[in-house]
Amino acid sequence: MPFYADVPARRTRQVLADAGCLALVAAAVLAGRTVHGTVAAAAEPARRFADGSASLAQRLTDAGDAVDGTPLVGDEVADVLDRSAGSASSLARAAAGQHEALLDLATTLGVLVALVPVLLVVAVRAAQRVRWARRVRDARALAADLAGDRVLALRALQRRDAGPLLAVDPDPAGAWRDDDARAVRALADLELTALGVRRRVTATPTSTAPRSP
Structure with a gap:
């Protein structure tokens, strides 16, 4: 650990x-x-x-x-x-x-x-x-793929202040709901940074789902 x-x-x-x-x-x-x-x-x-x-x-x-x-x-x-x-x-x-x-x-x-x-x-x-070590271990395991990024992004939405969230997207919850890969990745990185962790396994976004109006 x-x-x-x-x-x-x-x-x-x-x-x-x-x-x-x-x-x-x-x-x-x-x-x-x-x-x-x-x-x-x-x-x-x-x-x-x-x-x-x-x-x-x-x-x-x-x-x-x-x-x-x-x-x-x-x-x-x-x-x-x-x-x-x-x-x-x-x-x-x-x-x-x-x-x-x-x-x-x-x-x-x-x-x-x-x-x-x-x-x-x-x-x-x-x-x-x-x-802290267990949270970091779990976060690194989640950061290994896109599905895990969505979990980290959700944690960021639940735990982080509004300022950093709005800096990712004007509607961070909507971006997560619509599976906006860029926003999800940024929110996941926000959660990793809050834990003091740098991403070690790159989960490359393959596509960006269209945002609902």
Whole structure:
């Protein structure tokens, strides 16, 4: 199927639309990264608290080991230090869990903020391009013979503005009804041009039917 139009003006609009789509995708990805970075930064205090609590627990454990076995009060002090180390370790695990949860949230939000707009933009643009490509494929197939030209001419009468139609013939509908080959060909070309397509198969008019009075 065709990817871009043959007519430069239509092709330029398509390229600009595709570039705009890519710009929106880039903006969505940047927004996702920004959201991820912001939420991840909010998790940094939890990480520092977890590291500090773990370090405190290790120091308390070392201190308890150092005084363990000291006469008179060694065992009691060691027990207090061990309990304090356990509490610090619990705080460290809680803070580490909070840090991990915030990082997971940052990843989830970042992906959603980036992915949802990207999917929407790409889906809409892809649907537009596929629809246009199918119309172009059908139009090129119709332009291969005179009967197809009549179908294209009828579409032009239904879809195009009055100005271009009247430029083909003062009575374009009458010319189509009377099977005026020249007018039918011109109306078909008008429809092809509107789609951004150049005629590739020449359907040479063989005769011009007489116009009814």
